[in-house]
Amino acid sequence: MKFLMRERIFGFGDDHWITTEHGEKAFLVDGKALRVRETFELKDHHTGEVVAVIKKKLLSVRDAMVVEQHHGGHLATVKKKLITVFHDKYLAELDGSVGGGEIEIVGNFTDHEFHLERDGRRIAVVSKSWFSVRDHYAIDVADGEDVPLLLSIAVCVEHLDAEEHH
Template sequence: MIKYKVRERVFGIGDDHWIEDEHGHKAFLVDGKVLRIRETFELKDDTGRVVAVIRKKALAVRDAMRVEDAHGGTVATVRRKLFSPIRHSYYAELHGGGELEIHGDLVGKEYTVEADGHKIAEVSRSWFRIRDHYGVRIADGADTPLLLAIAVCVEHLVAEDD
């Protein structure tokens, strides 16, 4: 598993920040785009190549965010479950079919992402003593850009919910 450090509250217009790997190296840049009709973030690798685009879905019945690949194709849509015994339970509907379950203490940044009942990512604020950061641990072989993009979506949607 690989662990990344993510800064909280990445929602300001033009707000850019680096996601660092567990060794403190800059791994991905979350680039908040200015002058867009809807909130948009680009996730870029350490060479500046766009690996995912995160957009707030316009005119949705309930808040949702879409993760696109670098060519604009939808990869996943993240939204809160309508009926769930857990107060904050989200899911990511994968464009190719399937669904990722996102559950736990989303406000407190202590949650997991599961595919078919198997944990593929874990988010925890407790791994870092640095204020306003949380960790994302991703299983070997999992789609790192997608899971980091989903963490950014959950952060944004939960902040809007509360």
């Protein structure tokens, strides 16, 4: 299923809707303004439930963000891969509660043309070229994948890349 996300969702205190490709509200990215560290909550539109909390990791050698369940269970840590040959890569290290392992994120992050792979299988594709809406890009999540987790990872990559390049 394809989702549409606005570029540059870094304003803490700013809220942003992730919609379906048909324009229906799906998730709210709620930027929390009065927190010690940069924090977003991903809320399900239909239930209002917080499905993920995305936080900037505080004490880290390199910038990283963590994705947690609403009640504090760790899901993933997203950070830039240090050694890459041809282009930038990010890595999401997954907790055992979501299957463990890693998701590799590869592509052109500035232009929002990248994909997420797990065990050599493409599980989501991010592309700005699918929609003509200015300042938005699409995230196509493969069937059967954890939509909130992958959308949260995309928010992390967007935020980390913007911090590095702006």
